[in-house]
Amino acid sequence: MxxxxxxxxxxxxxxxxxxxxxxxxxxxxxxxxxxxxxxxxxxxxxxxxxxxxxxxxxxxxxxxxxxxxDKEIILLEQAKEWIEKENYQKGFTIVHQVSAAYKEKFRTWFQQQVGITQILSDNNASLDMLRYPFYPVLLCMDPLYASSRHDSHMIQQIFERLVVYHPETDTLEPRIAHHWENEAGKRWIFYLRKNVRFHHGRILHANDVKATILRFEKDSSIRKNLDRIQVINHTTLIFHLNKSDYLFPRLLAADRASIIPEDVMKEKGKLFSSSPIGCGPYQLTMYNKEKIQLERFENYYGLSPWLDKVEIITASEEFLSQQKHPLLLEAPDSSWVKKFKYEQGADFIILNSRKTGPLQNSDYRRNLCKAIFPPDFCLTDQGEVVAQSMLLEKSMTLPNKINRTADNLEQVTLKIAAQQIRKNANHYREAVILQRQLEHIGIYSEIDLLSKVEWQDTNILLDYDLFVGGVFLSDDYLLSALTFMESMSMPLYPLLPDSVQKEIQQKLTKIRQSRNSQQQWDLYFQLERDLKEQHFIVFLNHRGHRVYEAEDSLYENIQLNSNGRIDYRKVWKKPL
The missing domain is CATH 1.10.10.10 (Winged helix-like DNA-binding domain superfamily/Winged helix DNA-binding domain)
Structure with a gap:
């Protein structure tokens, strides 16, 4: 007004x-x-x-x-006016000045402004738009450096990969590559679709694929076995491997392997992470403190998504604390019911056996592990359960053996590193629980919160005795778990003795050279078991989400993916 x-x-x-x-x-x-x-x-x-x-x-x-x-009604109207003008931060700031009753009135009004609606384009065409609020998050949309599920989710909308893995069928689906073949698992030939366009208009070339892969570190999973990449022509290239690897194409299905335009990457450098250019179904048209905006890419090579536009409004966590829907909205109608979904992956404690001190002794690690009681780490009111593996299904099949009687241990002060993922998202709570459990056996400790840059720095990480953190697995559970086991940028592998690192590499080679899925999983679970029995890792808990899902709704595919987000490209609405 x-x-x-x-x-x-x-x-x-x-x-x-x-x-x-x-x-x-x-x-x-x-x-x-x-x-x-x-x-x-x-x-x-x-x-x-x-x-x-x-x-x-x-x-x-x-x-x-x-x-x-009264004054509060005026403030409420001012807030609504700013929201309608898409000056969301000013609107939310005003709402914080009113009483709880008026905040609730604002929420009721705001719910009517978000969700899936129809809007008119500049040329009066009808567009289907999804608009919803989300808490402030600093996105990194450069696929190579993505670190959170928020990053991965946006990358999946903006970029495309050569292939996509489907865990339900354990198969790869063509994307940019329409066909691929191999010779003894060592020579992989990929054939690309013609006329795949990037958002800035240029047609994708096999050189873009080569440049994307060569951005990875040489000791990364995707490159450590890669001898060279041979570009035959603009739609054909060959990956020459040093050793046979039948999982190699699945490495190319990872979000981090999303194809980027070589020219734009060179031009923008670090700025690419906040203004990305891909060839996916949506292109980023706005990213500021007010909102993130995606629009359907008209020249997308694949099936065009039903949603024409997506707007993610930046809202404070205080405002969002009342929201219940996976889009952080109320359930659209009575057909939506509350459900609980677990994540694949787990929280864990890693014992550093490379640092000079008592943890290099296997008996000391064994006794220390006896003092760790995983049920204490579970938030049962949030549905968390004890983990004994990275996979929930495996945890459910293993007996829950807990022995809290620890032998006398050398009285030392241990250093605990707590993983920080982003601001207000860390494992400090779990580190404090561990600290208290160790105090019961006379072991005192100090806790430091480590940022991603710090815990990915091996020199910093090696200074700590215990690392408390967690990881969630991508759609390709096996490949994601293997990456956790062998990656120098993850906290496990750098803290293991040389002999154990060598054993891991040997087992991973066997897994990659096997063409049998069951055998691959058996070898992986054997690897998990060995690490637990040698007391290098203790699994703590599996996390999950309380969400709403539609039993019978006009909207289809509004469901959470492995990132805990909704894949916009899959959403559509049935006709009335």
Whole structure:
């Protein structure tokens, strides 16, 4: 409402719900405007039912005004006006000034502004748009450096990979590559689709694929067995491996292997992470403190998504604490029911056996592990359960052996590193629980919170005795778990002795050279078992999400993926 300041002026002279006499002339003086404009203001406020304006008949009788609003109503209207102008931060800031009752009124109104709606484009075409609020998050949309599920989710919308892995069928689906073949698992030939366009208009070339893969570190999973990449022509390239690896194509299905345009990457450098260019179904058209905006890419080579536009509004966590829907909305209708979904992956404690000290002794590690009681780490009210593996299904099949009787241990002060993923998302709570459990056996400790940059720095990580953290697995559970086991950028492998690192590499080679899925999993679980029995790792708990899902709704595929987010490209609506 454009007359907020005049409504505020009225509160300086009149009490709400009290009938008081006045004149247009007196109000014009208070408003500091003309009498003609004052009449316009009065008519507007009366139409909004904010005031009652009564004109009495008879000479000398003054009109009377009755206010039906207070300061909080004005603030509420101001907040709504800013939200409608898409100045969300100013609107949310104003809402924080009102009482709980008015905040609830705002939430009720705001729910009607978000969700899946239809809007008109600049040329009056009807567009289907999804708009929803989300807490502030600093995104890294460079696939190679993505570190959170938020990053991965956006990357999946903006970029494309050569292939995509489907865990339900344990198969690879063509994407940019329409066909691939191999010779003894060592020579992999990929054939690319013609005329795949990036968002900036250029057609994708096999050189873009080569440049994407060569950005990876030489000791990364995707490159450590890679001898060279041979570009045959603009749609054909060959990956030459040093050793046979039948999982290699699945490495190319990882989000981090999403194809980037070589020219834009060279031009933008580090700026690419906040203004990415891909060839996926959506292109990023806005990313600022107010919102993230995606729009359907008209020249997408694949099936065009049903949603034309997605707007993710930046809102404070305090405001979002009341939201229940996976989109952080209320359930759209009564057909939506509350459910609980577990993540694949687990929280864990890693014991550093490379640091000089008592943890290099296997008996000391064994006794220390006896003091660790995983049920204490589980938030049972949030549905968490004890983990004994990275995979929930495996944890459910293993006996829960817990022995809390620890032998006498050398009394030392241990250093605990708690993993920080982003601001307000860390494993400090779990580190404190561990600290208290160790105190019961006379072991004292110090806790430091390590940022991603710090815990990925081996020199920093090796200074700690214990690392408390967690990891969630991508859609390809096996490959994601293997990456956790062997990656120098993850906290496990750098803290293991040389002999154990060598054993891991030997087992991973066997897994990659096997063409049998069951055998691959058996070898992986054997690896997990060995690490647990040698007391290098203790699994703590599996996490999950409380979400709403539709039993019978017009909207299809509004469900959480492995990132705990909704894949926009899959959403569509049934006709009425």
């Amino acid at each position: 454009k007359y907020h300041k005049y409504a505020s002026k009225l509160l300086d002279y009149f009490n709400p719900e009290h009938r008081m006499e006045t004149t247009i002339a007196d109000l014009a003086i208070s408003f500091q405007c003309s009498e003609r404009h004052t009449k316009t203001i009065i008519h507007h406020l009366a139409d909004k039912q904010w005031i009652t304006w009564q004109v009495s008949q008879g000479r000398g009788k003054k009109p009377a005004i009755t206010l039906h609003f």
